[in-house]
Amino acid sequence: MTTNDRPAVINDRYEMSRRIGRGGMADVFLGRDRLLDRQVAIKVLYPEFAVDPNFVERFRREAQAAANLSHPNIVNVYDWGRHAGTYFIAMEYVEGRTLADILRSFKRVTPKQAAEIATEVSAALAFAHEAGLVHRDIKPANILIGSNGQVKVADFGIARAMNSPTESNLTQAGAVMGTATYFSPEQAQGAQPDPRSDLYSLGIVMYEMVGGQPPFTGENPVSIAYKQVHDQPQPLNQLATDVPRAYEAIVAKLLAKDPQVRYTSAGALRDDLRRFRNGEQVLALAAAAGAARA
Structure with a gap:
């Protein structure tokens, strides 16, 4: 038996060893796929949730959506199923660190590094959004940086299939999900998030990567959510004197309270980030200049 009396082997295929992470609904273990002889990460639903049909259904949808x-x-x-009352998902093991770990160690990264990370996250979001999925919980803990430098987005665990007829049966209307520090204003108000909500959350991450702290903090999730809706962030150049104006403009566009003012898509954001990295004029800066003249 492993930690918390979970089975050492699942379905005679997956050997579980040490725990490598914890999420809102599950533990994550390092494991080995005996059949294909490769390392995997195995997400195991917490026992208290395994008996709740609503959570089990959400867990099942996570596996299907991500697969x-x-x-x-x-x-x-790679796989999901049930074993001895335990629900699990077998997924790719990424050897490296989460962005949250990196920020805890170094507090911040350079604007160039932040733009590189955000470009790859926006590419992942563009693909998912085109498939009809919203992540809903973009944050540093869900952004993995592999030992080879590749960026991967993890945990589409509360992603919803947009326009799914069963969604209202699984998530109460107006329920606020995700992490308040990275909420969009519309999520903070209980509205159903759309792709532009993910872009706002990525804007929070981009702000934190360069500024060394998220734009909104508070004593509890409610106070943070209030600030997401009503407050403006401290100018990024007051926290990082070396931040380029183009980077600031991209972040400001992402953090617009009105979703209509944000980038129209993750693909549009990805393209603007590439312009920034290539030293070209970004559309966000041109738009900001035009608004100032108006």
């Missing part, structure tokens, strides 16, 4: 997303910047899902 349909085959992209170099998205963690691959």
Whole structure:
């Protein structure tokens, strides 16, 4: 038996060893796929959730949604199932660190590094959004940086299939999900998020990567959510004197309270980030200049 009396082997195929992470609904273990002789990460639903049919259904949908997303910047899902009352997902093991770990160690990264990370995250989101999925929980803990430098987005665990007829049965209308620090204003108000909500959350991550702290903090999720809706962030150049104006403009566009003012898609953001990295004029800066003249 492993930690918390979970089985050492699942379905005579997956050997579980040490725990490597914890999420809102599950533990994550390092494991080995005996059949294919490869390392995997195995997500195991917490026992208290395994008896709740609503959580089990959400867990099942996580596996199905993620398994349909085959992209170099998205963690691959290989298998899922039930064993001895335990629900599990076997997925790609990414050797490296989360962005959250990196920020804890170094506090911040350079604007160039931040733009490189955000470009790959936006590529993953563009692919998922085109497939009809919203991540809903973009944050540093769900962004993995492999030892080879490749960026992968993990945990589409609360992603919803947009326009799914069963969604209202699984998530109460107006329920606020995700992590308040990275909420979009519309999520903070209980509205159903859309792709532009993921872009706002990525804007929070981009702000934190360069500024060394997220734009909104508070004593509890409610106070943070209030600030997401009503407050403006401290100018990024007050936290990082070396931040380029173009980077600031991209982040400001992402953090617009009105979703209509944000980038129209993750693909549009990816393209603007590439312009920034190539030293070209970014559309966000041109738009900001035009608004200032108006």
